[in-house]
Structures are given as structure tokens and as C-alpha cells.
Amino acid sequence: xxxxxxxxxxxxxxxxxxxxxERVAEELGQTVNVEKVTDPAKIMEYQVMSTPAVAIxxxxxxxxxxxxxxxxxxxxxS
Amino acid sequence: MLDIFTELASWLxxxxxxxxxASKLGTSIHFFIEDTTKILFLLVVMIYVIxxxxxxxxxxxxxxxxxxxxxxxxxxxxxxxxxxxPFCSCSSIPLFLGFTSAGIPLGITMAFLFTSPxxxxxxxxxxxxxxxxxFTLAYIVIGMAVGILGxxxxxxxxxxxxxxxxxxxxxxxxxxxxxxxxHDIEVPEAPKMTMAERHxxxxxxxxxxxxRIWKWVLIGVGLGAALHGFMxxxxxxxxxxxxxxxxxxxxxFAGLPLYSNATAVIPVMESLIIKGLPVGTTMAFCxxxxxxxxxxxxxxxxxxxxxxxxxxxxILLANxxxxxxxxxxISPWLFSGF
Numbered sequence: 001x002x003x004x005x006x007x008x009x010x011x012x013x014x015x016x017x018x019x020x021x022e023r024v025a026e027e028l029g030q031t032v033n034v035e036k037v038t039d040p041a042k043i044m045e046y047q048v049m050s051t052p053a054v055a056i057x058x059x060x061x062x063x064x065x066x067x068x069x070x071x072x073x074x075x076x077x078s
Numbered sequence: 079m080l081d082i083f084t085e086l087a088s089w090l091x092x093x094x095x096x097x098x099x100a101s102k103l104g105t106s107i108h109f110f111i112e113d114t115t116k117i118l119f120l121l122v123v124m125i126y127v128i129x130x131x132x133x134x135x136x137x138x139x140x141x142x143x144x145x146x147x148x149x150x151x152x153x154x155x156x157x158x159x160x161x162x163x164p165f166c167s168c169s170s171i172p173l174f175l176g177f178t179s180a181g182i183p184l185g186i187t188m189a190f191l192f193t194s195p196x197x198x199x200x201x202x203x204x205x206x207x208x209x210x211x212x213f214t215l216a217y218i219v220i221g222m223a224v225g226i227l228g229x230x231x232x233x234x235x236x237x238x239x240x241x242x243x244x245x246x247x248x249x250x251x252x253x254x255x256x257x258x259x260x261h262d263i264e265v266p267e268a269p270k271m272t273m274a275e276r277h278x279x280x281x282x283x284x285x286x287x288x289x290r291i292w293k294w295v296l297i298g299v300g301l302g303a304a305l306h307g308f309m310x311x312x313x314x315x316x317x318x319x320x321x322x323x324x325x326x327x328x329x330x331f332a333g334l335p336l337y338s339n340a341t342a343v344i345p346v347m348e349s350l351i352i353k354g355l356p357v358g359t360t361m362a363f364c365x366x367x368x369x370x371x372x373x374x375x376x377x378x379x380x381x382x383x384x385x386x387x388x389x390x391x392x393i394l395l396a397n398x399x400x401x402x403x404x405x406x407x408i409s410p411w412l413f414s415g416f
Contacts, residue, residue, distance in 0.1 A: 009171045009377065040171050040380045041244045049137040049176035050169050064136070065282075 002076070004034045007043045007063075008051035014038075017052040017066050024072040080116060080207060087112035106307030113299045113345055116207055118292070124203045125287050129280035134271050135163065137173060141180055149183065156186040157225035160193035161218070170377050178245055178381075181252030184238045188390065189229030195369050196221035200291065201340035208348045217361065220405065224365065224397045231393050240386035291341045298342030305349040312354060326402030329359045330395060333366030340368050358405030362398045370394050 004021055008014030018034050025032035037043060037055075046053070046060055053063035056075060087108045091097050097104035140159045147155055170191060177187040197218055205214040238249060271279075343364045350360045370391065378387060 007172075009380070040175055043172050044175040044179055044244070044248060047176065047179070049141070049172050051172050053172075 001031055001033055003057050004032060005037045005055040005058075006034060007037045007046060007048050007053040007055060007060075009040065009043070010036075010038050011051070013066050014052040017054065020066060020069070021054070021072055024069060025076065028073065028076050030076050083112050083116040083119070086115060102307040104307075106303040109306045109349075110299055110303035113208065113302065113348075114295060117204055117295055117299065117345075118288075120203050120207050121200060121288060121291075121295075122284065124199060126280045126284050128199045129283035130276050132162070133276040133279040137163065137176065141177060141182070144177075144182055144186060145180060149186070152183070152186040153189045153226045153229050154222075156182075156189035156229060157193040157222045160190035160225060161197035161222065162199075163190075163194070170374065171380055174378075174381055175245060175248065178241070179248040179252055181249065183233055184241070184249075185229035185231075185233030187229075188232055188237075189225040192228045192369060192394070193222055193225030195340065195371075195374075196224065196365055198340065200287065201344060204341065204344040208344060209351070213357075216405070220361065220401055221365070224369070224394075224401060228390075228393050228397055232390065235389065237386055237389055240383045240389070242381050242383060245381045291339065294339055294342040295345075299345040301342075302345030302347075302349040305346065305353065309349070309353050323403070325356070325359050326362050326399050326406065329363035329402060330366045330398045333363045333398075334370055335372075336367045340364075343367050356406045357409040358402040358407070361405055362402030365401065366395075366398045370398075 004018075006014055006018045006021070008017070014036065018036055021034050022032065043051070043053075046055060048060060048063050050064035052066060054061055054067060054075075061075060062071065088099075090111050091104060091108040092099055095107065097107055099105070099108070140163055144152055144155050144159065174187055174191065177190070178184065202214060202218065205217055238246065241249065347360050347364050350363075351357060375387060375391065378390070382390070
């Protein structure tokens with residue numbers, strides 16, 4: 001199971017991002033673990049400057065916007 | 079070209095609704111229709127065009143660009159990029175830490191964050207259409223000066239002493255690293271974008287920004303229209319207009335608890351100036367409303383101690399008051415039209 005982290009200091013877009021990922025996972029019949037990371041020190045460690053950002057298993061794959069449906073679906077394929 | 083909106087408003091308000099152009103209600107409704115249609119039209123066109131141009135700009139490139147510069151130039155660039163970079167206030171903290179952990183001085187980072195809410199394309203478009211280019215230019219210069227000066231003062235007082243521990247450590251670590259030498263930093267290449275990708279970006283920006291601010295435009299223009307129609311002419315001139323020194327700090331403090339974005343404040347500014355409130359006092363009020371907001375301070379609390387937060391707050395207030403006094407003193411020469 002993939003471990004998703006949504007990085008962001010708690011704005012609306014970050015909540016939407018987490019929800020999108022969960023929704024896509026459900027559509028694809030995947031179980032997923034989505035964690036919201038709001039701690040600024042942790043976000044700094046990931047060297048992310050625009051949020052919301054998404055990390056999968058500790059690697060940043062997206063930053064600066066709510067990822068679109070197709071992009072999220074792609075993360076489940078590999 | 080923009081006269082078409084005045085004509086549209088006259089037609090709607092006076093002919094279709096049959097309002098009396100001399101009445102308070104008629105004046106207010108006319109003002110409201112003219113400003114909302116004009117602003118919304120300009121916003122849609124300009125946001126799209128600007129987004130098309132800046133689609134390939136990102137914060138990583140901005141950061142390395144600032145890093146390369148000499149410190150003094152850095153304040154200028156920090157503030158300038160703050161004005162033009164697409165940036166949501168919910169990204170303040172990651173941006174702050176991204177800059178700090180790259181060894182960019184606190185004052186330069188804050189010059190970016192101070193200027194960012196004051197100047198953006200929406201504010202500039204609205205000022206230009208409502209108050210003319212001289213005023214817009216003065217606003218941009220003053221807004222950047224507030225950011226640059228604020229950042230310099232913060233560094234002169236060694237504000238970085240009062241960063242939260244983890245942020246202070248990250249800054250020191252970056253400052254010690256030898257590979258952070260200015261000459262070795264390369265600005266990453268701009269991502270190659272096709273026209274279709276740029277269009278997609280601009281369309282998303284347009285949806286996002288207009289979706290977020292349209293209600294603020296209505297509220298701001300509504301307030302401005304009410305002031306315009308119902309406030310007696312000369313009220314300010316009688317009570318504040320002669321420019322008593324205390325009217326500036328009073329305006330700054332009045333703006334503090336009001337938290338708004340530039341979009342909503344500018345139509346109000348237009349009305350205040352037309353009604354004879356001195357330009358400097360109006361500008362001080364506007365900047366205080368836009369740039370010093372409690373949500374922003376609560377966010378900054380995550381990376382700053384109370385001491386630093388207090389210092390930032392005082393520097394901002396002092397800067398706004400200087401702006402007010404200075405502009406009031408020189409405005410007779412600057413804006414002969416007002």
C-alpha cells in the first residue's frame with residue numbers, strides 16, 4: 001500500500017488535495033493511506049515551496065496546486 | 079475605450095431603471111454598475127494575458143535568482159518578485175522556509191512577503207482603471223518602498239535572532255555551507271511550455287482568481303458606491319481634509335482590524351479620494367487593511383517568536399504612517415487632478 005503525504009499548512013486546497021487522492025483511490029479500488037502534514041519543519045525538510053504538495057513514500061511528486069484527476073490516477077499505476 | 083462602461087451604466091440606471099441622476103440612490107447605482115462591469119471585464123482580460131506570459135515562472139527560479147544578487151540589490155528583487163509572482167497567502171510559510179533554508183536573509187524574504195499582498199496584477203488593474211496611471215505608479219513605487227525599507231530595518235535590527243529555533247538553525251546551516259557561494263548558483267531553466275499548456279495554465283489561473291475575488295469586488299464596489307452616493311460632499315474636508323497629523327495614524331489603526339484584499343479596498347479608496355480624504359491618509363488606510371492582517375500574523379507565528387512578530391508589526395505600522403504623512407505632504411505636486 002502506498003503512503004501518501006499531503007504537505008501544506010492547512011489551507012482549503014490542501015484538504016481538497018487529500019480528498020481527491022482518496023476519491024481516486026476508491027474509484028480504482030485501491031486502499032490508500034493519506035496523511036496531512038502541516039508541521040512547517042517537516043515541509044521544509046521536503047524542500048517544498050509551493051503548497052499543496054504531494055509526496056509518495058517520502059518522495060515529492062507534485063507541488064503548487066491541487067493535482068488533476070489523471071495525474072493522481074497515474075500515481076497508482078506505477 | 080472604457081467610456082463604454084459609463085454609458086452602459088447611464089443607460090441601465092437612468093433609462094432602464096428610471097432613476098434620477100441627481101438623486102443619492104441614482105448616483106450610487108450608477109457608480110456600482112459602472113465599476114463592477116468595468117472591473118470584471120478588465121480582470122478577465124488582464125489576468126488571462128498576464129498568466130499566459132508568466133506561466134513558466136516558479137518560486138524555485140525566483141529563489142535562485144535572488145540568491146545570486148548582492149544583498150542590497152536583493153531587497154529590491156525580493157520586493158519586485160513579491161509583486162509579480164503568482165502566490166497564494168497559504169504558501170507564505172513554505173516560501174518563508176524555502177528562502178530561509180537557502181540562506182536568503184530574513185529581510186529580503188520579508189520584503190517579498192510585505193510587498194506581495196500590496197501589489198498584484200488585480201490591484202494594479204483596478205487602480206489604473208479607477209484612479210489613473212499617475213496614482214497607480216505612485217502606489218507601486220510606495221508599495222515596493224514599504225517592502226524594501228521594512229526588510230532593511232528588520233535586518234539592521236538583526237531580526238533573525240528571534241526566528242523559531244528550527245528556522246534559525248536552517249538559516250545558519252545554509253549560511254555556513256561553502257557551496258552556497260553566489261557565483262555557483264545557477265538559475266534553473268524555465269520549463270519548456272507549449273502554447274496549449276500556457277493556455278491551460280492561464281485558464282486555471284483565471285478561474286481560480288476570479289472565483290476567489292468576485293464577491294470581494296462586489297462588496298468593495300458596493301461600499302464605494304454607498305459612500306459615493308450617501309456621504310455628504312466635503313465631510314472629510316471639514317473633519318479630516320485639512321490634513322491634521324493624527325488623521326494618518328487614525329487611518330492606519332482603523333485599517334488594522336479590517337482584513338481585506340486589495341480588490342475590495344480599491345473602490346472604497348476611489349470614493350474616499352473623490353470625497354476629499356487626503357491621498358496619503360487614504361493610501362495609509364488601504365495598505366494597513368491589505369498588508370497587516372491577523373490571519374497572516376497567525377501564520378507567521380509558526381516560524382517566528384512573539385518578539386520578532388511584534389517587531390514586524392511595529393515596522394509595518396511605522397512604514398504606513400510614514401507613507402501617509404509623506405504622500406500628504408507631496409501630493410499637491412504629484413496629483414494635480416485630485
